Amino acid sequence: MPKIISETLWEFAAADVQQRQSGVGEEDRSIEPSERTVFLIGSKAGGKTSILYRCLDKDEPPRPTLALEYSYGRRTRGHNTFKDIAHLWELGGGISLSDLVQIPIIPSSIRSLSVILVLDLSKPSCLWGTMERLLQAAQEQTKKAFHQAQQMSNSKQTVQQMHILPKDYPDRELINPFPVPLLIIGSKYDMFQEFDSDKKKLISKTLRFIAHYYAASLIFTSIKSESLMSKTKVFFSHFAFGVDKGKTVSTDSSKPLIIPAGADSFSQIGTPPTSDVTSLHAKNPKDLWKKVYECIFPQETVSEQRELKDPAKDPQYSEPQIDAMRAQKDQELEQYKRNAAKSWKGLDLES
Template sequence: MPKVSSDTLWELAAAEVRSRESGGVEEDGGEATGERTVFLIGSKAGGKTSLLLRCLDRDEPPKPTLALEYTFGRRAKGHNTPKDIAHLWELGGGTSLSDLIQIPVTPLNIRSLSVILVLDLSKPNILWGTMEKLVEAAQSQVEKASSQAQRGEKAKPGAKSQTSVHLPARVLPKDYPDRDLISPFPVPLLIVGSKYDLFQELDSHNKKVVSKTLRFIAHYYAASLIFTSIKSESLMSKMKSFFSHLAFGLDRGKTVSGDPTKPLIIPAGSDSFTQIGSPPANDVDISSLHAKNPKDLWKKVYERAFPPESINEQRELKDPAKDPQYKEPLIDAMRAQKDQELEQYKRNVAKSWKGLQLES
């Protein structure tokens, strides 16, 4: 009988533990455990659920997302091997429920986290505002969770005094385009322009403004960018590649398309400010806009072409029970009955108090 190798199960387990303790994090956010977290945020009714179901190959009708929802995906790596697991969170309500970002973004999953920002291309007037608020809210929570994770590691018995590598700060290659001019999002970020079929109905100049602006934003945050539509199998195939790259670490493909007349497909690191060019401001002198920085300049140019709508999602009704998209006839009828009973009770109580005041 051959001698058993010294690489026993215990040796392999010890090596795995050492790898985790040393901060063994993959380049795009995945850990050696085979579990990753993907957080979807974006435009209200922008198609996040539909895109997610298609990426998971689930043949079921999409339902409006109520606040924050969780699901998961699994992928077999091979015969008799543990499956990779992707924890998938989706935030509904556009920007109105951004406070809930703190729930899926925690110190426990920060090293395996990636974010997908879905922007509705058919509504360019609210696109910048949606992007800006959600990116800022997500970045703030990621940084907070990172700080908490680092403090937790340092508090462990026997922890090293040096700065821990458990922060998910992305270290870009030295040859990354415009490395010193951009502000990388702290975890892998994918920006998805949804409803490309409706976007095609815009005139050529407006499409150019949206396309160039999103290229700038994606490059500024060191994010990947893709335009897609659930009505196009070819575009959804490419979208699935990007999703599987974040969720399971698969190859995202090498396709790159920066032509504004076609759907944009630009993996992170494939663009540059030189290729993007200057903001498309044909009717105004850019120097007269008094921008504080390049991002502010692009914002001013974009909002000249697409003035932001005055309706703020924060002012919208936040009670899902009164939102028509969540209609449930039986439940709504019971709710109406209970509301009437409550109003009657309030009136009776008010009368009794008035009677007591008169008697006194």
């Protein structure tokens, strides 16, 4: 009489583990699931959430980002065996909340971190200030987190060695690579197209210089263009999941820019489009580009005050019972303030 073999789910799992450890099976043991962190920063109302939702194939309408928000993306590989995870952080409020970069940029995430800077092309008068402030904040926190990670692991690896460039990287000795992989996205290209050709050329060349100076990738996009969003998604997937970023390159200022890191050079970018460079008294090439840019697009003075709405009054976080109790307590507080004011006015203060 044949022997009946009964296996439980746990037995199946144990057998699968033994099979993998012995090197038998369809999947290659060298393929391991990965976890990466992507931090999105950029212009206030510049389209960060909309771009993120499109890259994640989310069907829901985007909501305004409140301070700092977390989400995640997953990608399945190897016949649904491995699930790569991307931890996604998005900073709202433009530069007003730049000190919050210390939350996602920490020692435990630093070695798998990428930064995406979204700049609103339709608002050139805020573009340089936003770029400069946010990149400075992210760069300082990144270096701090690197040092903390080194102290915790007693690693001899220095901060500058984290983002290693190939020896043949264009202008390798003249640039200042960002500590982690960086992607600059110029959003709202559909509105940017309406600009005067000279202004478009200056903005395009300036962003090409900035991207190359930081060893970053650069792409112009619009959520109204399926073609541009498709190309943007390729770059996003490269940063979030490590897939190939493609070989498409476009440096023509009359078209959307698509420039992977290392595909540009200072000689191709050229000099700032101005006839009076010597009178600007710039300290270095970056300072020169800044002065030329600000001559054409004077930067708006951005208030340092936080323009953050009260989360308790934000409809996307409504809780009827809690909100009703909060309203009652607010009324009681106002009544207490009025009574206290009356009592002070009624006092007969004597010297």
